[in-house]
Amino acid sequence: MRRRAGTVLATAALLLLSVYVLFPFGWMLVTALKTEQEALRIPSTWWPHQPTLDAFVVMWTRKNYALYFFNSTVISLSTAVLSSAVGALAAYGFSRFPLRAGTFLMGFILTTQMLPGVLLVGPYFRMLSALGLYDTRTGLVIAFLTICLPFATWMMKGFIDSVPRELDEAARVDGCGWLGIFLRVVLPLSLPGLVATTLFAFLLAWGDLLWVSTLTHSESMVTVTLAIARTVQEFYVNWPELMAGALIGGLPSIVLYLALQRWFVQGLTAGAVKG
Amino acid sequence: MHGVSRAATGWIGPRRALRLREPAVGYLFVAPAVVLLIAVLVYPALTTLRLSVTLPGGQLGVQHYGQLLSDPLFWQVVRQTAAFVVASVSAHLLLGLGAALAVAGTVPARGLFRVVALLPWVVPDVVAGIVWKWILNPLYGVLNDLLMAGRLVDQPLEWLTHPSLAPLSLILANVWRGFPFVMVILLAGLQSIPQDLYEAASLDGAGSWARFRFVTLPGLRKVLVVALALDTIWEVRRFGLVQAMTGGGPGTLTEVLSTQVFKQYFQFYRFEYASAMAVAMTVLLLAVSLPYVRMIMQEE
Numbered sequence: 001m002r003r004r005a006g007t008v009l010a011t012a013a014l015l016l017l018s019v020y021v022l023f024p025f026g027w028m029l030v031t032a033l034k035t036e037q038e039a040l041r042i043p044s045t046w047w048p049h050q051p052t053l054d055a056f057v058v059m060w061t062r063k064n065y066a067l068y069f070f071n072s073t074v075i076s077l078s079t080a081v082l083s084s085a086v087g088a089l090a091a092y093g094f095s096r097f098p099l100r101a102g103t104f105l106m107g108f109i110l111t112t113q114m115l116p117g118v119l120l121v122g123p124y125f126r127m128l129s130a131l132g133l134y135d136t137r138t139g140l141v142i143a144f145l146t147i148c149l150p151f152a153t154w155m156m157k158g159f160i161d162s163v164p165r166e167l168d169e170a171a172r173v174d175g176c177g178w179l180g181i182f183l184r185v186v187l188p189l190s191l192p193g194l195v196a197t198t199l200f201a202f203l204l205a206w207g208d209l210l211w212v213s214t215l216t217h218s219e220s221m222v223t224v225t226l227a228i229a230r231t232v233q234e235f236y237v238n239w240p241e242l243m244a245g246a247l248i249g250g251l252p253s254i255v256l257y258l259a260l261q262r263w264f265v266q267g268l269t270a271g272a273v274k275g
Numbered sequence: 276m277h278g279v280s281r282a283a284t285g286w287i288g289p290r291r292a293l294r295l296r297e298p299a300v301g302y303l304f305v306a307p308a309v310v311l312l313i314a315v316l317v318y319p320a321l322t323t324l325r326l327s328v329t330l331p332g333g334q335l336g337v338q339h340y341g342q343l344l345s346d347p348l349f350w351q352v353v354r355q356t357a358a359f360v361v362a363s364v365s366a367h368l369l370l371g372l373g374a375a376l377a378v379a380g381t382v383p384a385r386g387l388f389r390v391v392a393l394l395p396w397v398v399p400d401v402v403a404g405i406v407w408k409w410i411l412n413p414l415y416g417v418l419n420d421l422l423m424a425g426r427l428v429d430q431p432l433e434w435l436t437h438p439s440l441a442p443l444s445l446i447l448a449n450v451w452r453g454f455p456f457v458m459v460i461l462l463a464g465l466q467s468i469p470q471d472l473y474e475a476a477s478l479d480g481a482g483s484w485a486r487f488r489f490v491t492l493p494g495l496r497k498v499l500v501v502a503l504a505l506d507t508i509w510e511v512r513r514f515g516l517v518q519a520m521t522g523g524g525p526g527t528l529t530e531v532l533s534t535q536v537f538k539q540y541f542q543f544y545r546f547e548y549a550s551a552m553a554v555a556m557t558v559l560l561l562a563v564s565l566p567y568v569r570m571i572m573q574e575e
Contacts, residue, residue, distance in 0.1 A: 007381055011383065013374075014382055018391070021394065021455070022391065024407065025394065093301045097302075107568070107572050110572070111561070112317070115560075116511070116553070118512075118533050119320055122319075123319040126322075127319060127322075145316075153308055178304075203397060206399060207401070209518060214541060228402065232405050249401070269462075
């Protein structure tokens with residue numbers, strides 16, 4: 001009996017929590033489907049009377065969101081691939097070789113993970129200008145390595161540590177070199193971890209606002225997050241359009257997460273739980 | 276793992292001979308990451324540090340820090356950041372723990388909830404900021420509609436411009452954004468607690484509170500520390516949500532350290548002062564995360 005009561009209570013609590021979690025997403029969509037006139041009605045209508053996709057069309061075509069979306073995609077994908085590849089190499093080195101400076105270097109990488117972006121953004125303007133990379137996508141990818149590479153290394157090390165060393169030995173007996181062991185044995189066996197790490201790096205890069213606000217100035221380099229943040233600061237805000245923009249900006253993260261969520265959740269939690 | 280193989284091979288003798296050239300190869304694997312981090316991260320960090328002690332004439336001195344420490348705005352922003360972080364992180368932990376305990380039980384559709392609940396954490400924090408800004412809009416916002424319809428207030432609340440409501444609104448949005456991560460981590464922690472511990476405790480006559488207190492909480496200790504540390508580090512650095520939702524206002528009442536350094540640097544062009552503030556923020560952040568770093572490194 002008491003157990004039943006507990007389940008009822010937990011169900012009710014989760015129901016409430018689901019409303020808290022999901023309502024903002026629903027409201028974004030409902031608002032984006034309204035005309036501006038209807039969005040400004042007091043009190044709000046719960047459902048669009050004349051649902052329209054105009055806001056999405058305007059954002060995607062007239063307001064350049066197609067370009068912003070392209071910029072965000074290219075930058076985030078490059079960052080994700082680069083940081084998980086370099087991170088995986090380093091993780092393999094830390095995991096499999098008795099490095100004298102190993103602990104020191106791991107500590108170094110962990111510490112770099114703590115440094116706030118605002119400690120670095122100032123000099124970046126001058127650094128990238130000197131290299132001719134200010135206001136380029138490449139410049140942003142370099143900057144995003146500061147967020148993504150440290151944690152990618154740590155996350156990958158957790159996964160590579162869990163691949164049994166006996167398999168390395170077996171591959172070596174079969175004539176594999178160090179790189180061969182890494183590419184043919186260790187990496188395939190830590191694939192879920194690699195997927196989780198790459199996705200996490202992608203989400204971090206995609207969601208950034210600080211760096212894109214400081215390292216770009218031309219319209220052709222704007223990313224989705226920057227576009228959304230700029231719009232909300234304008235004097236006059238068209239809310240259905242802004243909500244459509246927010247949905248466009250959130251969609252890749254949502255879709256990729258839902259597609260890969262099994263590996264992603266495993267990957268996020270593996271490091272925290274073991275040991 | 277390392278310990279086991281060392282013990283098995285009696286580590287100094289045969290293993291050393293076998294792997295004489297290993298370290299060099301190992302450093303080759305590690306080098307790209309370390310070199311990149313030095314170039315893209317350590318170098319700019321040191322540049323900021325140098326800038327923070329560079330005086331107008333070009334000589335070195337700590338005057339910017341003196342100026343910083345005697346600036347009431349700096350201390351106000353430190354207090355606001357601390358309040359924002361403490362409130363956000365404690366709410367994340369409480370709500371995350373509650374949700375994890377509920378989901379770990381025999382609730383219908385708990386698998387679905389677990390997947391869906393992480394969505395707010397997955398989307399950019401700018402998106403979180405503006406959707407809450409819209410919900411909390413004083414004139415057209417749906418929250419005021421609901422409160423008025425339920426006769427809980429008789430006039431619309433100024434969620435984002437009222438001096439005492441604006442910080443709360445930021446936290447409300449940030450709790451929405453951040454608790455799911457803690458829930459997912461704690462849920463994995465709960466599932467790693469062996470079931471027979473609970474059975475043994477029940478046999479010893481432990482009630483549900485005692486089981487929670489003496490089995491669940493100790494079993495969650497490590498994941499709680501990890502969640503607390505990561506969440507604190509992330510929330511101290513939070514930028515996009517604040518920037519999109521309030522921009523630091525009304526006045527400077529919701530400024531946090533990230534947004535304030537950003538403004539000092541890129542709006543007021545006080546490069547040296549902004550650098551000093553960024554260094555101070557980093558010192559605070561490192562001090563807060565030091566126990567975590569030590570715990571992780573000891574495990575290594």
